[in-house]
Amino acid sequence: MGLPPPTADALSCSSALCLRLAAEIGAAGGWVGFDRFMDLALYTPGLGYYAGGSHKFGAAGDFVTAPELGPAFAQTLAAQAAQLLALSAPRMVEVGAGSGQLAGDLLRELELRGQLPDSYGILELSGELQARQRQTIAARVPHLLARVHWLERLPEYFDGLVLANEVLDAMPVHLVVWTTTGAAERGVSTVDGQFVWVDRPASGRLLERAQALAAEYALPAGYLSEISLTVGAWVAEWAAILGRGALLLIDYGFPRREYYHWQRATGTLMCHYRQHAHVEPFYLPGLQDITAHVDFTAVVESGCAAGLELLGYSTQSNFLFNCGLSDVLARTPATDASRYLPLASSVNKLVSPAEMGELFKVIALGKGITEPLLGFARGDRSATL
Numbered sequence: 115m116g117l118p119p120p121t122a123d124a125l126s127c128s129s130a131l132c133l134r135l136a137a138e139i140g141a142a143g144g145w146v147g148f149d150r151f152m153d154l155a156l157y158t159p160g161l162g163y164y165a166g167g168s169h170k171f172g173a174a175g176d177f178v179t180a181p182e183l184g185p186a187f188a189q190t191l192a193a194q195a196a197q198l199l200a201l202s203a204p205r206m207v208e209v210g211a212g213s214g215q216l217a218g219d220l221l222r223e224l225e226l227r228g229q230l231p232d233s234y235g236i237l238e239l240s241g242e243l244q245a246r247q248r249q250t251i252a253a254r255v256p257h258l259l260a261r262v263h264w265l266e267r268l269p270e271y272f273d274g275l276v277l278a279n280e281v282l283d284a285m286p287v288h289l290v291v292w293t294t295t296g297a298a299e300r301g302v303s304t305v306d307g308q309f310v311w312v313d314r315p316a317s318g319r320l321l322e323r324a325q326a327l328a329a330e331y332a333l334p335a336g337y338l339s340e341i342s343l344t345v346g347a348w349v350a351e352w353a354a355i356l357g358r359g360a361l362l363l364i365d366y367g368f369p370r371r372e373y374y375h376w377q378r379a380t381g382t383l384m385c386h387y388r389q390h391a392h393v394e395p396f397y398l399p400g401l402q403d404i405t406a407h408v409d410f411t412a413v414v415e416s417g418c419a420a421g422l423e424l425l426g427y428s429t430q431s432n433f434l435f436n437c438g439l440s441d442v443l444a445r446t447p448a449t450d451a452s453r454y455l456p457l458a459s460s461v462n463k464l465v466s467p468a469e470m471g472e473l474f475k476v477i478a479l480g481k482g483i484t485e486p487l488l489g490f491a492r493g494d495r496s497a498t499l
Contacts, residue, residue: 118388124401131161131400136304144303145312149286151302155399156284157239163400164284165240179280180470181216183460186442188219193437194362194489195220196229198275201483202359205274207235207265210281214247217262218254225258237265273357279364283405285348287340289381290316290324292333297324309396319343331374339374339381340406346416353420360425360480366473367408369498382407410477411499417479425478426490427499431471433489434464
């Protein structure tokens with residue numbers, strides 16, 4: 115594929131994970147669903163992509179997230195965070211905090227606004243990322259590090275704001291192929307030491323979901339896409355934990371009617387390695403990210419069924435402008451070219467339809483929040499769900 119070669123150490127780690135994956139497939143009778151393969155490739159302790167030691171975020175990693183573009187994202191997001199903290203409780207939990215850049219910049223901005231949370235929890239599976247997050251936050255806001263703590267598991271009860279930026283897309287998904295005879299689950303087997311695709315008839319909850327989708331959207335034979343049962347379960351789990359507060363989720367994806375459009379016949383699965391995007395999930399397991407777009411209709415269905423209320427849904431562009439992105443940009447004089455031009459470039463990536471502005475969505479689900487949220491004041495697309 116012409117991708118950059120890994121180092122010898124990285125290749126050794128990937129080879130070890132491949133042996134672990136092959137052993138798992140063998141123990142399961144020679145086949146596992148893709149959701150299990152994806153889970154192991156990303157989260158196997160010490161070897162999986164998010165559980166190992168590779169550099170993942172930013173220009174030197176495999177992909178760039180919104181917080182890595184500069185502080186404007188967090189500075190703008192802080193307006194919505196401050197409102198939700200005031201409406202619930204002065205506590206935050208960030209799920210999957212990446213490099214820690216969002217946490218550091220968000221805490222700094224909330225302090226400037228006089229609206230710091232009493233505590234900022236980070237739920238992070240990777241010990242390597244925990245260490246990096248601590249280092250980043252200590253460098254940006256050393257006097258606020260004492261407010262930050264790392265969680266080993268979800269809390270039993272929580273009031274406040276739960277924030278997840280680009281977390282849902284990395285949750286394991288099932289692959290489904292709709293055929294003339296029904297729905298098949300695409301899984302993984304091995305032949306001569308190589309991972310290969312093998313389809314089996316879908317069953318259980320996956321079959322029920324696949325049949326419902328086929329009936330609603332008349333999916334043609336050969337149509338391939340993803341179904342995430344994990345995302346819905348995750349949202350429902352937080353719904354059981356949340357007392358008064360909100361989930362604020364930012365990710366790329368579509369409403370269901372767009373997700374399963376007949377023209378999107380090969381799904382949304384994508385891999386990221388050293389700033390290259392491709393569609394080969396068997397390439398160097400453990401060294402590349404594996405993602406799928408989010409079905410935001412499924413997010414809402416799961417949340418509302420578990421007792422949450424939809425508080426807003428919009429594009430990232432609309433959300434950021436509603437939260438005062440223009441004011442954040444105006445803090446830097448346009449005459450100061452050395453500072454303004456890089457800032458304007460990063461802001462363009464955040465809001466441009468050709469970059470992150472339209473593909474990325476923001477959705478809020480909550481309990482006990484009665485005031486309209488400022489991030490969805492204009493351009494709310496909840497009706498599309």
